[in-house]
Amino acid sequence: xxxxxxxxxxxxxxxxxxxxxxxxxxxxxxxxxxxxxxxxxxxxxxxxxxxxxxxxxxxxxxxxxxxxxxxxxxxxxxxxxxxxxxxxxxxxxxxxxxxxxxxxxxxxxxxxxxxxxxxxxxxxxxxxxxxxxxxxxxxxxxxxxxxxxxxxxxxxxxxxxxxxxxxxxxxxxxxxxxxxxxxxxxxxxxxxxxxxxxxxxxxxxxxxxxxxxxxxxxxxxxxxxxxxxxxxxxxxxxxxxxxxxxx
Amino acid sequence: xxxxxxxxxxxxxxxxxxxxxxxxxxxxxxxxxxxxxxxxxxxxxxxxxxxxxxxxxxxxxxxxxxxxxxxxxxxxxxxxxxxxxxxxxxxxxxxxxxxxxxxxxxxxxxxxx
Amino acid sequence: xxxxxxxxxxxxxxxxxxxxxxxxxxxxxxxxxxxxxxxxxxxxxxxxxxxxxxxxxxxxxxxxxxxxxxxxxxxxxxxxxxxxxxxxxxxxxxxxxxxxxxxxxxxxxxxxxxxxxxxxxxxxxxxxxxxxxx
Numbered sequence: 001x002x003x004x005x006x007x008x009x010x011x012x013x014x015x016x017x018x019x020x021x022x023x024x025x026x027x028x029x030x031x032x033x034x035x036x037x038x039x040x041x042x043x044x045x046x047x048x049x050x051x052x053x054x055x056x057x058x059x060x061x062x063x064x065x066x067x068x069x070x071x072x073x074x075x076x077x078x079x080x081x082x083x084x085x086x087x088x089x090x091x092x093x094x095x096x097x098x099x100x101x102x103x104x105x106x107x108x109x110x111x112x113x114x115x116x117x118x119x120x121x122x123x124x125x126x127x128x129x130x131x132x133x134x135x136x137x138x139x140x141x142x143x144x145x146x147x148x149x150x151x152x153x154x155x156x157x158x159x160x161x162x163x164x165x166x167x168x169x170x171x172x173x174x175x176x177x178x179x180x181x182x183x184x185x186x187x188x189x190x191x192x193x194x195x196x197x198x199x200x201x202x203x204x205x206x207x208x209x210x211x212x213x214x215x216x217x218x219x220x221x222x223x224x225x226x227x228x229x230x231x232x233x234x235x236x237x238x239x240x241x242x243x244x245x246x247x
Numbered sequence: 248x249x250x251x252x253x254x255x256x257x258x259x260x261x262x263x264x265x266x267x268x269x270x271x272x273x274x275x276x277x278x279x280x281x282x283x284x285x286x287x288x289x290x291x292x293x294x295x296x297x298x299x300x301x302x303x304x305x306x307x308x309x310x311x312x313x314x315x316x317x318x319x320x321x322x323x324x325x326x327x328x329x330x331x332x333x334x335x336x337x338x339x340x341x342x343x344x345x346x347x348x349x350x351x352x353x354x355x356x357x358x359x360x
Numbered sequence: 361x362x363x364x365x366x367x368x369x370x371x372x373x374x375x376x377x378x379x380x381x382x383x384x385x386x387x388x389x390x391x392x393x394x395x396x397x398x399x400x401x402x403x404x405x406x407x408x409x410x411x412x413x414x415x416x417x418x419x420x421x422x423x424x425x426x427x428x429x430x431x432x433x434x435x436x437x438x439x440x441x442x443x444x445x446x447x448x449x450x451x452x453x454x455x456x457x458x459x460x461x462x463x464x465x466x467x468x469x470x471x472x473x474x475x476x477x478x479x480x481x482x483x484x485x486x487x488x489x490x491x492x493x494x
Contacts, residue, residue, distance in 0.1 A: 013370055015366055015367060015368035015370070016365075016366045016368075020370065021372075071382065072383075095374070097369035097370060097371045097372075098369060098370040099367070099369055100370070100483055107368045121378075136464075137464065138464030140461065141464060141466070144378070160374075160379055160380065160386055160389075163374040163379060164328075164374060166328075193250065194250065197250040197251060198251055199251040199253070200250060201250045201251070203253040203257070206325050206329070206393075207453065208385075208389045209389075209456075210385055210389075212384065212456075215439065220456065222453075222456055223456035223457070223459070226456055226460075227456075227457060228458035229457075230261070230457060230458075231258060232254060233254040233257055233258050233261070235254075236250075236252070236254035236255070237254065237259075247439065257439050264446075264450055265454075266408035267399050267443070267446060268413065268447040268450040268451060268476075269445055269447070269479070269480050269483055270445075270447070270483070270487075271399055271402065271443045272440060272443045272444055272447055272484065273483070273484040273487045273488060274402075274406070275402060275436055275440045275443055276440065276484075276488065276493070277437055277487075277491055277493065278405070278406075278427060278436060279429075279433070279436040279437070281424055281427050282422070282427040282428050282429075282432050282436055283428075283433065285493075286424065287488075287492045287493040288491065288492025289491035289492050290418045290424070290491070292420050292421070294492075295413055295420075296378065296413060299410070303403070303404075308410075312403055312406060312407060315400070316403055317404040318399065319396040319397070319400035319403065320400070322393060322395075322396035323396050323397065323400065324470070325395060326390075326393045326396065326397075329380065329390065329393065329470045330377055331377035334374075347386075347405060349404065352407060353407050353410065356410045356411045356413075356414055357410060358415050359414045359446075360413065
């Protein structure tokens with residue numbers, strides 16, 4: 001019985017040798033349980049140790065292995081070979097500069113996350129001996145979905161507006177801000193609005209919705225962004241028509 | 248980074264988008280029927296003048312038309328950008344000006360009835 | 361501290377005009393966006409209609425006559441198709457923008473969208489009936 005084989009076409013780029021990236025083909029055995037990450041590991045172990053890519057948990061919680069698989073942003077550890085054709089094109093995540101092979105430059109993304117102040121800014125400071133912040137299950141439900149983000153950047157790869165305007169702060173960053181804004185313990189929305197309500201904040205979004213379609217954790221960033229737009233619009237009209245109400 | 252003034256155009260866009268979603272199809276059907284020679288009663292000269300003579304109808308029709316114009320203008324602005332036309336300020340100025348013109352004309356034509 | 365080994369990140373250009381041809385999801389998005397052109401043109405037709413109405417029965421009859429041309433009919437059919445696409449895409453996305461909550465429980469998206477469709481059908485039937493379309 002002949003072993004079924006699959007062809008991986010991987011985009012390679014060596015910054016010290018290459019002018020431009022180029023595809024390199026590898027043939028790997030097909031296995032029903034394998035994901036693309038397994039195929040890449042097989043290549044690296046058996047065929048080409050120079051192949052570079054990020055990965056860690058192999059179970060879709062760390063967010064490291066995001067890449068373009070046949071033109072679709074996916075986690076390599078969640079892309080099952082049995083669901084893919086016999087020729088699989090593997091490229092680094094779209095809209096990010098390529099560092100080397102499948103490794104992208106992520107500093108810009110990390111900086112954007114930090115800009116939205118992704119930490120609790122309590123309404124009322126509470127001393128440790130005053131006890132915990134209490135939160136009902138209902139209050140948790142308001143933001144829990146948005147807290148599931150694993151920072152895998154698939155949404156940035158899917159977002160065409162980010163592709164056209166790299167300064168756009170992007171879906172994950174805004175969703176992260178929304179996660180804190182919706183947290184009953186938090187009072188920092190005004191502070192975050194400086195980044196979020198700016199031109200390069202939520203207003204670059206045109207509700208394409210691709211971000212939510214590719215999100216592996218069903219965070220639904222598109223929903224978060226539209227809710228932020230509505231809240232920011234109501235804010236704006238309140239500030240400009242009834243300035244005595246704010247602050 | 249300063250807060251953007253986009254809400255001033257996004258608000259009407261959201262309202263207009265909602266209104267056109269609900270109302271535009273049935274309006275097109277009405278004039279399509281007229282185009283096919285099956286003109287509905289309400290589109291006859293007397294019936295329509297009667298309907299639009301009432302101030303409430305005028306307010307509603309004005310609202311629908313104005314918001315349709317503004318939401319279309321805003322969406323078209325974004326569409327130009329998505330098609331690669333980068334001069335956003337120029338495009339926005341022209342489109343919003345056209346929407347304003349349409350709005351003023353609508354007001355004028357309605358009041359003239 | 362070791363010096364940085366030759367970093368030379370490669371930026372892949374995004375084609376500014378043809379990017380949406382790369383994936384059906386983007387083509388559908390652009391189709392949704394261009395619905396505004398047809399809605400805008402149709403709205404202008406309505407404005408012209410109101411203008412003609414104010415100019416007397418003769419002018420208004422001429423407007424109705426102009427509606428009966430093949431070009432107008434073709435436009436109406438195409439505009440109706442795009443307008444319906446706008447309606448469907450708008451209603452399907454509305455639940456994301458407006459989460460509806462009763463206390464702790466959130467209404468499922470399908471219910472919120474369904475309510476939009478329901479209201480839309482009622483409104484359409486009522487308007488058609490009041491207008492004497494049937």
